[in-house]
Amino acid sequence: MLTSRLRPFVCWQCVARGASNSLSPTGSSLRRPTVSKTLASCKNLSTSSSYKRNSLSSLFNELDSVKSKSESDDAHGRVDSLLEGEIPEWLPTRERLKAWDAANPQGQITSIHDILVPSKKQDTMNNAFQAKSSQHNEMDPDMEEDADQEQGRHPLGDDFQANSIFINPGDLIEARGGSRMAPLLAVFICQREGVYYFYCSDGSLYRRLRPKTNFVAPGFATEAEMAPIKDRLPPLGTPISGNLGGMKAADEAPSREHGEALLNKMAQFARDADLVLQENHHKLDEPYPILAQKDLAYITAHEAAEHLLSDKTRGPDGEFPAAAIYAVQRAIKSCEIGIRIFEGAIFDMKSCIFEILPPDEMKCIQAVEKMVRELYADPMALQDTAEGQKRLMKHKLGAFIVRARRQIDRYRTERQFKGEWPIIGLDQRQDQKKDLTAEPWLSPQDQQIMSFLHLWAAKQAFAIDARTNVFGSQILRAIGRYGETEFLGKAIGWQFLQEVGWILPWDVHTRHTRAVPGTKPDRAGGLVNDLASLAIEKSAHDPYPGSRKDWGDLTAFAIDDAKTEDIDDAVSVERTSTAGQYWIHVHVADVASIVRPNSAHAQYAEKLSETHYYPGHFARMLPDLGILQHLSLAPGSRALTFSGLVNEKGELLECKITPGILRKVVNIEPAEVAKVCPQTPQPETTNGSALTLCVGQRSGSFYTPTNKKIKSADDLDAHEVEDLKLLDRLATSYYLRRLENHASPDRTFKREYRVAPEIWPASTQFERASDGTFRSSGDIAINVGIQSDAAGQVSNLVTNSMILAGEIAGRWCEDRGIPVPYRTMPQATMNIDVLLPWVKNHFYPLLEANETPAPEHYALIKQLAGPALLSTNPGLHFWLGLKHYVKVTSPLRRYLDIVAHFQIHAALAEEARTSKTLQAPREGEEHSFLPFTRADLAAKLPLLAMRESRVRALSMGGPSGQKEYIYQALARAFYFNEAPLPSKFEFHIVESMSTRHLRGMLPGLWNLLADLPYGDLNGVVKSPLDLVKGDILEVKLTRVAPLAMLLEVEAVRPVRVGGVDVVDEHGSSAAADGEAIADADAPAVSGQVSA
Structure with missing residues (x-):
C-alpha cells in the first residue's frame, strides 16, 4: 500500500483548538470537546458531499434502519467480549473504530451547536445563541434573534417584522433550528396564540415563534390532510408558554398515524x-x-x-x-x-x-490550501529551531509567516496587549513620536494569503462546516503568536488582521460580516466607491424644459436636523377658494430628472439600497457631491411634488403629481417647529440605567459640517407661522382619519429610551501603504448612554405629511396601472376578520393607555399581521390604515424611492405627449413606455428588500449598527481601566439557555444580556434548579467579548431566589423593593461613575 507523505487533515474545529503534536508547532495535544450525545444517535448524519448516497428519502426507509441496527448490535456484542485493548483484525473498519473509541474514551460527543459555542477561551464569534433540543423541537426564544436587540421595544408600522417569511397553512418548508444535524421537511399546519406549528417528515412537531427557513413550497398540503394533526394541537386560548411546553401526555401528541398522509406526501x-x-x-x-x-x-x-x-x-x-x-x-x-x-x-x-x-477568490482559496498542505507536510519547518527556520523560509507560506511575526511583534510594542482574549489594546505611545510611515511588506503572493484570511475572518465567506476554515486556523498556529489562546478561530483571525495592519484597530467586525449584497466595505472606512463623477448640465438633462411649474412665493418647509446635508423633502400648504379645503404639497428632490435608469449611478444606488448611516462609516447612496449640490432642496432646485387636496376631516379628496421648481425653501429643525406647534407632552418610561460611559477624548467628527441657513422659530414671519400651524392641524386630522381606518396609534404615545453610542475620530490617524496595509495611531472616542427617542424625534407634521405623499403616489400609480414598489401586508389582509377586532378591542387600548403590551401580544400581532412586503401590486398596509402606499419622499437616500420616481416620470412624460390622463392597461397588457415592466420590477424586489433590511440593521438605530461599539467601549473600560464601571450589577434571570449557563439582563448596564456560567454561581444558591425566571442575583463582570457582543458575569450574592426576596442578616430585603437598579453607589472599577 502506498503511504502518502501528507499528513491527514482533521476537523477545523479540532485544529483551531490545537491539533496533535505532529501538526502543531506549539505541541498542543488533540482534544475533543465535551458533548451531549453520541454519533450513533445522529440518525440522519451525513456529509455535505453525499446527498446521492444518503438521500433525504432514506429517512423514511425504516426497513434499512432496522437491519442496520441488528447488525450493529451484533457487532457491539462481539466487541464487548474482547480483552482490554484487543481489537481483532476481522472486525469491519467502522466497528474497529468504535472499539478503539471505547478503549480510548475522550468524552461524549455533542450536537454541532455545542461544538460551535465555545468555552471561555474559545472562539466566540458566533456564540450569541445555543440550541436546545427536545423531543418536540421546542422554540428557543433567543436562538433566532437577539432578545435585547431592540431593548424591549416592539415598533409597529411600515417596517414591522422586516425580515420575516410569509407562509400560509399547507406550505412545505425546510425546517431549521434545534440541534438536528440534517434539515427536515415540514408542513405548516397553523398558528395559534402566536406560535407556528409544523409537522415534520420524521413525525415530530416543530414549533416556532419566529420561523425561518431556506425553502418554501406553497400549497403543498390540503386542509383535509392537515386536519388530523391540527386536532391534536393545543386548543385556542392556550398561553404561549403552554404552547411551547411539551404535551402533557404522550398520547396527546400527534402520532405517525395522524400524520400518515403528510408523511407519505413528504416522502x-x-x-x-x-x-x-x-x-x-x-x-x-x-x-x-x-x-x-x-x-x-x-x-x-x-x-x-x-x-x-x-x-x-x-x-x-x-x-x-x-x-x-x-x-x-x-x-x-x-x-x-x-x-x-x-x-x-x-x-x-x-x-x-x-x-x-x-473565480479570482476561488483561485485564491485553492492556492492557499496548497500552500498550507505543503507546509504541514514538512513538520520540521514548524519547529522553533535554527534548522526549522531555514526550512520554513523555503515554503511559500513560510516567508509570509516570518514577515507577519515581525509586524505582530512591532504592533504589540505600540499598543497594550491582552493575550487572553481577542482584544485590541489602546495606543500606548501618547508621549512618544509616532511613526506613521506606511512601508509595504506584503509580496504579491502574501497579498493572496491576506485576501484569503480576510475572506475567512473578516467577511466570513465560508460555511461553518467548510474545510476551508481549517486553513485559517493552521496559518495562525504556524505563526505561533497566539499560544495563550486555546481556540484559533475567526475571532483570533480578526485580531491578526488588525495586528498586521490589514484592518484598522478601531474598525468594527459587523460591517464586514453583514455587508449589504453588492457592496464592498472600504478598510479605510465607509464603502468602496469606484464611480466617476457625473457631468451635470441641469437644463440639458431636464425632461420638462420650460414646462415645470414655478412654485413662486409658496413657502416650502424643509424640516430636518441642522447637520443633514441631503435635503430631499419639504412641505407646503396652499389655501383654496373652497372653505375647509387645502392643498398639502410634499416637494421631493427630483433625482430621476438627472440620474437615469440603469446608469452607473443608478446601479450603484441599487447595490447600496439606501444611504448607510453606520456610525463612523457614513456612505451616501449617491456619493457624487454634484448630484447633492444640484438636487438637495434649496431655492431654484427641481422638485417632484406630490399634492393632496384635503379637508378639515383629514380626507384625501384629490391627488396629483407635478414636476416643478422651488423658489422659497425654509430650513428649520423639528425642535423649532415644536415651539410653533407644541405637541402634547408624552409620559416617560423609566430609563433603566443612568450609567454613562465615555472612553477616549471627544474631538473631531466623522461628518462634514453643513453651511445651510437654518431658521429658528423666532425668525419666522407671521405668514410662515400660520402656514406651519395650518399644516400641523391638517396633519393631525389626516392622522385621526387613518386611525378610523384602524391604523396603529402613534408610537410616540410614550417617550422611549434607548442605549446609543456616539463616536468621534479623536486622535486617530493612519496611512495606507501601496500593498494595502495600514500604519495607524490613536483610538476613537466612544460615549455610551441612554438617549430619549424625543432627542431625534420627527414632528407629527413631517411624519404624516410623508405618509400622505406615499398614499398620493400609491393612488396615482394604481389609477394608471403603474407598477411601483408598493408596501403591502398580505397576511394582515388574509387575517383581517380576526386581526381587526383583536387590535381594536385588546391591543390598541393598551397603547392608548400608555401601557406596554406583553411579549405574547406582540407575538400574536406578528402572526396575524405579518410583515410589510414589497409588491408590484397595491394592497392594504394595515399599520398605516392605507389601501395603497409607496415610499417616494427620500430619493437622495433610498433607491426604491428613485425606482418609483423613474416610473412616475415615464408616466408623466407619456401624459404630456398624449395630452391625456393614462388609463390602467387591460389585464395581461402593460405600458410599453415604462423603464421597468411589472416582471422586471418583481424580479428586483426580493434582493432589494433583503438589502433594505440589512441596511436598517446596520444603521445608527439598528440592532447591529451600534452594539459592537457599545461592547468596544465596555472592553476598553473593563480591561484597560479607561473609564469607570460599577463593581457590581443586578442580574435578572431571563432563562437558562443551555446546560452550561444562565442568561440574564443587566438593568444597570443598559439592559444588556449576559451569561452566568453555572460554575461561577460561587455557592450563592444551593442548586441552579432553585432559580427561576425573574430571580435576581448580584454579580460582577468577568468578561467582555466585543466581537461576540457577549458579557459573562459571576455571582456575588443572592437577591431574589425562587421568586422570594432574600433577607439579609439585618432583616432587610436585598431586592431593593423590586427595582432593577445599577449599583452606581458601589465602588467603581476606576474613579467615579458618571450618571
Missing part, C-alpha cells in the same frame, strides 16, 4: 427531488463552475434552476416543480467552497439567496 416529494438530482447529476454534482461562469454574484434556487436543470424537468406549465427547485437548492448547499447561503427565504421569497464567490 414522495423527497423521492422526486432525489430523482431530479440523479437525472441532472452532470451539472448538479458541481454547480459552482457553471454558475460562476454566468457572472452571477447572488442567486436563488429558482434562478439557478434555469442554468442547472434540463428542460425535460419542467412541468406541463413550463415551470420547474417545487421538488426540482428543492433538488437544486440541496445540490448548491452541498458545495463546500464557492457558494454559501447568504440569506434565508425571507419576505415572500420561496428559496434562500446564495452568494457565489468570484
Whole structure:
C-alpha cells in the first residue's frame, strides 16, 4: 500500500483548538470537546458531499434502519467480549473504530451547536445563541434573534417584522433550528396564540415563534390532510408558554398515524427531488463552475434552476416543480467552497439567496490550501529551531509567516496587549513620536494569503462546516503568536488582521460580516466607491424644459436636523377658494430628472439600497457631491411634488403629481417647529440605567459640517407661522382619519429610551501603504448612554405629511396601472376578520393607555399581521390604515424611492405627449413606455428588500449598527481601566439557555444580556434548579467579548431566589423593593461613575 507523505487533515474545529503534536508547532495535544450525545444517535448524519448516497428519502426507509441496527448490535456484542485493548483484525473498519473509541474514551460527543459555542477561551464569534433540543423541537426564544436587540421595544408600522417569511397553512418548508444535524421537511399546519406549528417528515412537531427557513413550497398540503394533526394541537386560548411546553401526555401528541398522509406526501416529494438530482447529476454534482461562469454574484434556487436543470424537468406549465427547485437548492448547499447561503427565504421569497464567490477568490482559496498542505507536510519547518527556520523560509507560506511575526511583534510594542482574549489594546505611545510611515511588506503572493484570511475572518465567506476554515486556523498556529489562546478561530483571525495592519484597530467586525449584497466595505472606512463623477448640465438633462411649474412665493418647509446635508423633502400648504379645503404639497428632490435608469449611478444606488448611516462609516447612496449640490432642496432646485387636496376631516379628496421648481425653501429643525406647534407632552418610561460611559477624548467628527441657513422659530414671519400651524392641524386630522381606518396609534404615545453610542475620530490617524496595509495611531472616542427617542424625534407634521405623499403616489400609480414598489401586508389582509377586532378591542387600548403590551401580544400581532412586503401590486398596509402606499419622499437616500420616481416620470412624460390622463392597461397588457415592466420590477424586489433590511440593521438605530461599539467601549473600560464601571450589577434571570449557563439582563448596564456560567454561581444558591425566571442575583463582570457582543458575569450574592426576596442578616430585603437598579453607589472599577 502506498503511504502518502501528507499528513491527514482533521476537523477545523479540532485544529483551531490545537491539533496533535505532529501538526502543531506549539505541541498542543488533540482534544475533543465535551458533548451531549453520541454519533450513533445522529440518525440522519451525513456529509455535505453525499446527498446521492444518503438521500433525504432514506429517512423514511425504516426497513434499512432496522437491519442496520441488528447488525450493529451484533457487532457491539462481539466487541464487548474482547480483552482490554484487543481489537481483532476481522472486525469491519467502522466497528474497529468504535472499539478503539471505547478503549480510548475522550468524552461524549455533542450536537454541532455545542461544538460551535465555545468555552471561555474559545472562539466566540458566533456564540450569541445555543440550541436546545427536545423531543418536540421546542422554540428557543433567543436562538433566532437577539432578545435585547431592540431593548424591549416592539415598533409597529411600515417596517414591522422586516425580515420575516410569509407562509400560509399547507406550505412545505425546510425546517431549521434545534440541534438536528440534517434539515427536515415540514408542513405548516397553523398558528395559534402566536406560535407556528409544523409537522415534520420524521413525525415530530416543530414549533416556532419566529420561523425561518431556506425553502418554501406553497400549497403543498390540503386542509383535509392537515386536519388530523391540527386536532391534536393545543386548543385556542392556550398561553404561549403552554404552547411551547411539551404535551402533557404522550398520547396527546400527534402520532405517525395522524400524520400518515403528510408523511407519505413528504416522502414522495423527497423521492422526486432525489430523482431530479440523479437525472441532472452532470451539472448538479458541481454547480459552482457553471454558475460562476454566468457572472452571477447572488442567486436563488429558482434562478439557478434555469442554468442547472434540463428542460425535460419542467412541468406541463413550463415551470420547474417545487421538488426540482428543492433538488437544486440541496445540490448548491452541498458545495463546500464557492457558494454559501447568504440569506434565508425571507419576505415572500420561496428559496434562500446564495452568494457565489468570484473565480479570482476561488483561485485564491485553492492556492492557499496548497500552500498550507505543503507546509504541514514538512513538520520540521514548524519547529522553533535554527534548522526549522531555514526550512520554513523555503515554503511559500513560510516567508509570509516570518514577515507577519515581525509586524505582530512591532504592533504589540505600540499598543497594550491582552493575550487572553481577542482584544485590541489602546495606543500606548501618547508621549512618544509616532511613526506613521506606511512601508509595504506584503509580496504579491502574501497579498493572496491576506485576501484569503480576510475572506475567512473578516467577511466570513465560508460555511461553518467548510474545510476551508481549517486553513485559517493552521496559518495562525504556524505563526505561533497566539499560544495563550486555546481556540484559533475567526475571532483570533480578526485580531491578526488588525495586528498586521490589514484592518484598522478601531474598525468594527459587523460591517464586514453583514455587508449589504453588492457592496464592498472600504478598510479605510465607509464603502468602496469606484464611480466617476457625473457631468451635470441641469437644463440639458431636464425632461420638462420650460414646462415645470414655478412654485413662486409658496413657502416650502424643509424640516430636518441642522447637520443633514441631503435635503430631499419639504412641505407646503396652499389655501383654496373652497372653505375647509387645502392643498398639502410634499416637494421631493427630483433625482430621476438627472440620474437615469440603469446608469452607473443608478446601479450603484441599487447595490447600496439606501444611504448607510453606520456610525463612523457614513456612505451616501449617491456619493457624487454634484448630484447633492444640484438636487438637495434649496431655492431654484427641481422638485417632484406630490399634492393632496384635503379637508378639515383629514380626507384625501384629490391627488396629483407635478414636476416643478422651488423658489422659497425654509430650513428649520423639528425642535423649532415644536415651539410653533407644541405637541402634547408624552409620559416617560423609566430609563433603566443612568450609567454613562465615555472612553477616549471627544474631538473631531466623522461628518462634514453643513453651511445651510437654518431658521429658528423666532425668525419666522407671521405668514410662515400660520402656514406651519395650518399644516400641523391638517396633519393631525389626516392622522385621526387613518386611525378610523384602524391604523396603529402613534408610537410616540410614550417617550422611549434607548442605549446609543456616539463616536468621534479623536486622535486617530493612519496611512495606507501601496500593498494595502495600514500604519495607524490613536483610538476613537466612544460615549455610551441612554438617549430619549424625543432627542431625534420627527414632528407629527413631517411624519404624516410623508405618509400622505406615499398614499398620493400609491393612488396615482394604481389609477394608471403603474407598477411601483408598493408596501403591502398580505397576511394582515388574509387575517383581517380576526386581526381587526383583536387590535381594536385588546391591543390598541393598551397603547392608548400608555401601557406596554406583553411579549405574547406582540407575538400574536406578528402572526396575524405579518410583515410589510414589497409588491408590484397595491394592497392594504394595515399599520398605516392605507389601501395603497409607496415610499417616494427620500430619493437622495433610498433607491426604491428613485425606482418609483423613474416610473412616475415615464408616466408623466407619456401624459404630456398624449395630452391625456393614462388609463390602467387591460389585464395581461402593460405600458410599453415604462423603464421597468411589472416582471422586471418583481424580479428586483426580493434582493432589494433583503438589502433594505440589512441596511436598517446596520444603521445608527439598528440592532447591529451600534452594539459592537457599545461592547468596544465596555472592553476598553473593563480591561484597560479607561473609564469607570460599577463593581457590581443586578442580574435578572431571563432563562437558562443551555446546560452550561444562565442568561440574564443587566438593568444597570443598559439592559444588556449576559451569561452566568453555572460554575461561577460561587455557592450563592444551593442548586441552579432553585432559580427561576425573574430571580435576581448580584454579580460582577468577568468578561467582555466585543466581537461576540457577549458579557459573562459571576455571582456575588443572592437577591431574589425562587421568586422570594432574600433577607439579609439585618432583616432587610436585598431586592431593593423590586427595582432593577445599577449599583452606581458601589465602588467603581476606576474613579467615579458618571450618571
